[in-house]
Amino acid sequence: MQKICKTCKKDFEIEQDDLNFYEKMKAPAPNYCPDCRVARRLCFRNERTLYKRTCSKSGKPIVSLYPPNTPFPVYDQHIWWGDDWDGVDYGQDYDPSRPFFEQWLELRNKVPRISLLNIDGINSDYVNNSEDNKNCYLIFGAQKNEDSMYGRLVYRSKFAIDNDFVQDSEFLYECIDCRKCYNCMFSDGCETSMDLIFCFNLRNCQNCIFSINLRNKSYHILNQPVSKEEYEKKKKEILSSNKKLAEAKKEYEKFKKEAIVKFSHQVKCKNATGDYMYNCHDTTHGFDAENTKNCKYVGDTEGTIDCWDMNNTYYKPELNLDVMGTLQTYNIKHSVYMMYTSNSEYSESLHNCDSCFGCLGLKKKKYCILNKQYTKEEYEKLKEEIIENMKKEGVYGDFIPPFVSAFGYNETLAQEYFPINEKEAKEKGFNWQSETSGTYGKETIKEENMPETIEEVTEDILNQVLVCKDCKKNFRITKGEFDFYKRMIIPLPHKDFECRNHDRMKNRNPRKLWHRSCLCKIESHIHGSKKCENEFETAYSPDRDEKVYCEQCYQQEIY
Ligand SMILES: [Zn+2]
Ligand SMILES: [Zn+2]
Ligand SMILES: [Zn+2]
Ligand SMILES: [Zn+2]
Known part of the structure; x- marks a missing residue:
């Protein structure tokens, strides 16, 4: 089935397996293309734009995902989880003569929202979508880390600064997609390795610089063996000044372009398309997916089964369609942040709920519509009536519309994966936050006067305001960061954490697929003198410049 996307106006294909799944979920086919559907879900996910404001209940200062001037109340997370308020107190009647989401927005403007999701954090106030972190600062989607700062999807790591998608590592700086690494910098896709600088796809390696696709090697530079002294000399040279470091970055980028790469980052996957996938079966268009089965159009997802159109979903969600943010959900459609909840649609932030429709900020509730409590019979009847009216409006089967999101597009993950400017965002019906946090022009050290070497930096830097080379936003160096740079002998960064994150993400593949063929021409392979x-x-x-190989050709060259 061909359709034209309501946002980007491009044709898109709804395939037979999509239709089968929609039928199973009793949902009509969507009016938006897969990419626009992702953007519509992600514009509800602000992970890292944090503000200082006060708790609307206690009046105490808090760190929050919401600026001070929101129409809705924002509660400190501990107060929000408490029993002395109830979401059904804000319940409202459904008015069949008015558009459903207009009424949903009215509800949204009344119900208290949680300041942020930072469960059991110790000395880690500026952390969100995270659990069990100690002495951490500005890390997001993070679990069980200590003394770590700046980054997304960081798990079980210590002293990890400026990394994304890393796990079980210590003393890691500016790395992406690394696991079980120690004392590594500026590297990507490395595992069980130590003392790497500017390395790509290494396994069980030590003391390597500018090296690619190596296995079980130590003391290598540019994939060639070197002496310990040569390694030490090169390391010292690279880290000796900001200028040298910038040159090294360029050299690495150039060298990396010659690499042989596998067509997709997939480990133990069967019948899967997508990238950065681990143990995924029968999964199409999966990105950063782990342990999924029979899924399509999923991203940042773990243990997800029989689900279509999902982002940031964990703990075995099953039979879900079009949801952003879940923990252990069953039969959920078109919703945001649903935890331990089943059989619900068009809702946001429900916890331990069942059979709710168009609700927001409820805990342990059943048979509610627009936060109002009904009997089972009343609920079923009214739900069907609303669905019929939504079908007439032409909105049933699509995600909660972006105009009811509590965030500006530019505060959310949508901007990370589908960057657009304010004008475009507004044309597409997204909100925009014009007063994001941060200051400009308050720097006490100009960028050209930044110290070149870490040796010349003293603790006085903690009192200084620096300025980002790219976006001109002011930023500071924290004590933990200062100690880390001194220990690792790394020159100070010249960019703020947002721009550093942006640079790293550019080194990961986009969430987009192209149909291509293997570029291998190695004669000793089964395809002989012909191209594979x-x-x-x-x-x-x-x-792209990399030599993109199929599984067989890749396995023969890189084991
Ligand atoms: Zn579209
Ligand atoms: Zn910047
Ligand atoms: Zn091949
Ligand atoms: Zn080949």
Whole structure:
């Protein structure tokens, strides 16, 4: 079935497996293309734009995802979880003569929202979508870390600064997609390795610089063996000044372009398309997906089964359609932040609930509509009436519309994966936050006067205001960061954490697939003197320089 996307006006295909799934979920086909659907879900996810404000109940200062001037109340997270307020107190009647989401927005403007999701954090106030972190600062989607700062999707790590998608590591700086690494910098896709600088896809390696696709090696530079002294000399040279470090970055980027890469980052996957996938089965268009089965259009997802159109979903969600943010949900449609909840639709922030429709901020409730309590019979009847009216409005089957999101597009993950400007965002019906946090022009050290070496930096830097080279936003160096740079002998960054994150994310593949064929021409392979003809879906775009190989050719060259 072909449709034209209501946002981008492009044709998109709804395939037979999509239709089968919609039928199973009793949902009509969506009016938006897969990419626009992701953006519509992600514009409800502000992970890291934090503000200082006061708690609307206690009046105490808090760190929050919401600026001070919101129409709705914001409660400190501990107060929000408490029993002395109840979401049904804000319940309202459904008015069949008015659009459903207009009424949903009225509810949204009344119900208290949680300041942020930072469960059991110790000395870690500026952390969100996270659990069990100690002495951490500005990390997001993070679990069980200590003394770590700046980054997304950081798990079980210590002294990890400026990293994304890393796990079980210590003393990690500016790395992406690394696991079980120690004392590594500026590296990506490395595992069980130590003392790496600017390395790509290494396993069980030590003391390597500018190296790619190595296994079980130590003391290598540019993939060639070197002496311990040569390694130490090169390391010292790279880290000796900001200028040298910038040159090294360029050299690494150039060297990396010659690499052989596998068409997709997939480990133990079967019948899967997408990228950065681990143990995924029968999963199409999966990105950063782990342990999924029979899923399509999923991103940042773990243990997800029989689900379509999902982002940031964990703890075995099953039979869900079009949801952003879940923990252990069953039969949920078109909703945001649903935890331990089942059989619900068009809702946001429900916890331990069942059979709710169009609700917001409820705990342990059943048969509620627009936060009002009904009997089972009343609930079923009114739900059907609303669905019929929504179908007439032409909105049933699509995600909660962006105009009811509590965030500006530019505060959310949507901006990270589908960056647009204010004008475009507004044209597409998204909100925009014009007063994001941060200051400009207050720097006490100009960018050109930044110290070149870490040796010349003293603790006085903690009192200084610095300025980002790219976006000109002011930023500071924290004590933990200062100690880390001194210990690791790393020159100070010249960019704020947002721009650093942006630079790292540019080194990951986009969440987009191209149909390509293997570029291998190695004669000793089974395809002989002819080019390999295997085809695949890959997130390496056709204009990339890397040698993109199929599974078989890749395995023969890199084990
Ligand atoms: Zn579209
Ligand atoms: Zn910046
Ligand atoms: Zn091949
Ligand atoms: Zn080959």
